[in-house]
Amino acid sequence: xxxxxxxxxxxxxxxxxxxxxxxxxxxxxxxxxxxxxxxxxxxxxxxxxxxxxxxxxxxxxxxxxxxxxxxxxxxxxxxxxxxxxxxxxxxxxxxxxxxxxxxxxxxxxxxxxxxxxxxxxxxxxxxxxxxxxxxxxxxxxxxxxxxxxxxxxxxxxxxxxxxxxxxxxxxxxxxxxxxxxxxxxxxxxxxxxxxxxxxxxxxxxxxxxxxxxxxxxxxxxxxxxxxxxxxxxxxxxxxxxxxxxxxxxxx
Amino acid sequence: xxxxxxxxxxxxxxxxxxxxxxxxxxxxxxxxxxxxxxxxxxxxxxxxxxxxxxxxxxxxxxxxxxxxxxxxxxxxxxxxxxxxxxxxxxxxxxxxxxxxxxxxxxxxxxxxxxxxxxxxxxxxxxxxxxxxxxxxxxxxxxxxxxxxxxxxxxxxxxxxxxxxxxxxxxxxxxxxxxxxxxxxxxxxxxxxxxxxxxxxxxxxxxxxxxxxxxxxxxxxxxxxxxxxxxxxxxxxxxxxxxxxxxxxxxxxxxxxxxxxxxxxxxxxxxxxxxxxxxxxx
Amino acid sequence: xxxxxxxxxxxxxxxxxxxxxxxxxxxxxxxxxxxxxxxxxxxxxxxxxxxxxxxxxxxxxxxxxxxxxxxxxxxxxxxxxxxxxxxxxxxxxxxxxxxxxxxxxxxxxxxxxxxxxxxxxxxxxxxxxxxxxxxxxxxxxxxxxxxxxxxxxxxxxxxxxxxxxxxxxxxxxxxxxxxxxxxxxxxxxxxxxxxxxxxxxxxxxxxxxxxxxxxxxxxxxxxxxxxxxxxxxxxxxxxxxxxxxxxxxxxxxxxxxxxxxxxxxxxxxxxxxxxxxxxxxxxxxxxxxxxxxxxxxxxxxxxx
Numbered sequence: 001x002x003x004x005x006x007x008x009x010x011x012x013x014x015x016x017x018x019x020x021x022x023x024x025x026x027x028x029x030x031x032x033x034x035x036x037x038x039x040x041x042x043x044x045x046x047x048x049x050x051x052x053x054x055x056x057x058x059x060x061x062x063x064x065x066x067x068x069x070x071x072x073x074x075x076x077x078x079x080x081x082x083x084x085x086x087x088x089x090x091x092x093x094x095x096x097x098x099x100x101x102x103x104x105x106x107x108x109x110x111x112x113x114x115x116x117x118x119x120x121x122x123x124x125x126x127x128x129x130x131x132x133x134x135x136x137x138x139x140x141x142x143x144x145x146x147x148x149x150x151x152x153x154x155x156x157x158x159x160x161x162x163x164x165x166x167x168x169x170x171x172x173x174x175x176x177x178x179x180x181x182x183x184x185x186x187x188x189x190x191x192x193x194x195x196x197x198x199x200x201x202x203x204x205x206x207x208x209x210x211x212x213x214x215x216x217x218x219x220x221x222x223x224x225x226x227x228x229x230x231x232x233x234x235x236x237x238x239x240x241x242x243x244x245x246x247x248x249x250x251x
Numbered sequence: 252x253x254x255x256x257x258x259x260x261x262x263x264x265x266x267x268x269x270x271x272x273x274x275x276x277x278x279x280x281x282x283x284x285x286x287x288x289x290x291x292x293x294x295x296x297x298x299x300x301x302x303x304x305x306x307x308x309x310x311x312x313x314x315x316x317x318x319x320x321x322x323x324x325x326x327x328x329x330x331x332x333x334x335x336x337x338x339x340x341x342x343x344x345x346x347x348x349x350x351x352x353x354x355x356x357x358x359x360x361x362x363x364x365x366x367x368x369x370x371x372x373x374x375x376x377x378x379x380x381x382x383x384x385x386x387x388x389x390x391x392x393x394x395x396x397x398x399x400x401x402x403x404x405x406x407x408x409x410x411x412x413x414x415x416x417x418x419x420x421x422x423x424x425x426x427x428x429x430x431x432x433x434x435x436x437x438x439x440x441x442x443x444x445x446x447x448x449x450x451x452x453x454x455x456x457x458x459x460x461x462x463x464x465x466x467x468x469x470x471x472x473x474x475x476x477x478x479x480x481x482x483x484x485x486x487x488x489x490x491x492x493x494x495x496x497x498x499x500x501x502x503x504x505x506x507x508x509x510x511x512x513x514x515x516x517x518x519x520x521x522x523x524x525x526x527x528x529x530x531x532x
Numbered sequence: 533x534x535x536x537x538x539x540x541x542x543x544x545x546x547x548x549x550x551x552x553x554x555x556x557x558x559x560x561x562x563x564x565x566x567x568x569x570x571x572x573x574x575x576x577x578x579x580x581x582x583x584x585x586x587x588x589x590x591x592x593x594x595x596x597x598x599x600x601x602x603x604x605x606x607x608x609x610x611x612x613x614x615x616x617x618x619x620x621x622x623x624x625x626x627x628x629x630x631x632x633x634x635x636x637x638x639x640x641x642x643x644x645x646x647x648x649x650x651x652x653x654x655x656x657x658x659x660x661x662x663x664x665x666x667x668x669x670x671x672x673x674x675x676x677x678x679x680x681x682x683x684x685x686x687x688x689x690x691x692x693x694x695x696x697x698x699x700x701x702x703x704x705x706x707x708x709x710x711x712x713x714x715x716x717x718x719x720x721x722x723x724x725x726x727x728x729x730x731x732x733x734x735x736x737x738x739x740x741x742x743x744x745x746x747x748x749x750x751x752x753x754x755x756x757x758x759x760x761x762x763x764x765x766x767x768x769x770x771x772x773x774x775x776x777x778x779x780x781x782x783x784x785x786x787x788x789x790x791x792x793x794x795x796x797x798x799x800x801x802x803x804x805x806x807x808x809x810x811x812x813x814x815x816x817x818x819x820x821x822x823x824x825x826x827x828x829x830x831x832x833x834x835x836x
Contacts, residue, residue: 054424056535057417059350079535080429088425094418098440107436108426158422165426260729264625271621274614275634277698278641281652341549348542353549359821360552366820367559368758370785371809374792375562398555405552430541452643459645462760462785466792487647491761494651509651513644520640 004068005030005169005199006051011065013046015058020046022223024065028216033192033200035210035231038220039251044203045091047220048171051201052086053079070168084112087162087198088171092178093154095146101157102142105129108164124164132160133190152183159190163198170194172202176209188213207247211235219243221251282513289510292503300507305472305489308498316508318472322389322483326468327457329393329479330400334453337397338404339446343434346412357405365402370462372398377466387469389476389483395463404453411445412438448523455519459512461487486512560813567810570803578807582773584791586798593808595773596782599689600757600812603767603783606693607700607756608749614698615705616745620734622705623712642702647761653695654687654765661694662686666778681776687768690777695766696756704752711744711827712737714835743830751823754816760785784808 006028013021020043028034036044049055051069056079067074070085095104105125115121125142129135134156138144146154155175162170172191176184191200192213204210210217210231218228219242226242227234238244245251293300296313303315345354376395381387415438423433439446469482470492476483486508493505534542570578574591581592622634666683673679715737723733738745768780769790788805795801
């Protein structure tokens, strides 16, 4: 069993002429919560999209270096197969507006062969909503549409949708950036509780959030990994000036 | 000096608004006169207007425009689906691969194709379809209609698909959907109102097109045919022939047919307006 | 970075998408090939003489070509006279539901089948123009060559030009309106910031939009070149070539509409008509491409 969920060595990413990720080297272990911290524009979002090859969708994007995800060299694998094992939650909640709450989750499960008949589907939907801490709020309105939910509920719906794939890896791109604090806390609780089943990689620009949920942290600045290591250690004794500035809220 | 500037400002406002009113009045006059003249004819003939054959030049009875109605419906029935499929495929291609050379080429071609006069399309289809077939036909008419409306269908579809927020495509890929699944299960349903609008607009264009049918459909009005390989009539074609004729009875029929065409167009137009209002994304 | 599945997806879309390309190539090929006969036989005289005599096998397309150009010029003048004020009214003076209603009326006008315009123009507008525009102009200003002939029926170059102009007004308005409304609001704010009145600000914004407005007029010109049904019903259909705007004449498309059906009876007739269309198509496509690229370039300059 591979202990590493993600391994990156000397990864450089260009979008057009801009050099977004500079010589990034990272190791992310299974069943941990790995948080990527840094100010906006430091390349964190791009990093996530390299992992599940969503960066393919961006015009003029080029990835160089070695990236191994869940044991696969992603440049040599079929991205569609790869993505079956990776779930993602985006900065702005994006549940499919034309599908009901139930269908949003069901479609993810069906496509990935996780459930085969109605009964299995029902179970998976319930399981995913429970893990995302949304079940109690929507159990009686599974056939409502996402626009009838609040922003925070929509984001948890997106989490449930990602979980319905039964992924091994979960990518979260500043998931609480556009949500109220109460819902944000709920989301964080849900994330931490998932550690046993998935490996979580989360991007945030709030050091406080990182402190609340992280096992490991990597600090990003200007496309480079400035520092990485166990969360406790990094917060207690940051070894670089940039990390210190970040923790003090100066950048 | 300040008052002088204010005066010019006011004067300008009045002139501009006055000219705008003049700009709109022809169309208002048009709608009123066509509907008045035409419905008079239709009401006088009643249901026969839709099921009888056109009158002979000196008859007293208005007859009807059944061949034209059937012909228009037949040719629309053939060309609309073809136009939609071809336009949609091309729009999907250029939306999914926007920087690809072929996509840029298709965009340019759509613009060029739209600037070819529709009568030229009629001439071309005449040369390559009617002459070899040795006969005018509804099929030739449908092909001409498809060629004329394809660039517009493509443009409507591509505008609609491009307006689907990028984040839904990302979400679909993140749950490992394949390209075709994403297009069929996510992009098109999310854009469904725009697509319905596009289809209706294409329909309106096909129904109203005249020049493309001049040398292709055949203007057969002595009976009603449903075979695509036989010559056919169409509502705009009938109007074109009858309005220029020296016979009063035919000109009246032309008014009736115009009113029918105008009403159909306005129904489609309001359906589109109604659809567009309902977007809630 | 396309994976194998992406490439398959692309390939599955390609055949039907290329239909547009195929149609364009076939169209231009047919027009070109069918014109060759008459152009090689008659030479440039085909375009510089003015005669239509299939029996004698003599052809010259000067009147229709001139007619097409003159009617399109009149059309575009008419359209600009109406579109620019209409654009200003919609963009600056109307709000809320009135704005919606007026915009919708313009949209309705834009998609109206041209045959309906043709019917209305031939039965109402021509007479109106004869009575209130052509007769007065002829009585008082007949020393000007443009107005020197007596309008007999009203079917004329002027009538056709104005009728076509009215029908392309919504198209041109939509283009200019889109351009005008896409000017970033910072420019408008700057105008009011220097104390300009509304009239003065509009003048400034219009001059900012000038390349786009010109492009819109060029595109409108290209469209009116190809207009058939309105032309046939209002121009009078005669191979007349003179300076007077009140006399009947021909446009290339009107000529084709009247003569193409019988053209197969004479050896060169069809080819001559194709030759006329060839010119029209070339001019239309060139103008359209010029117009749309100008608007795109203008947009990228202005919307910084």
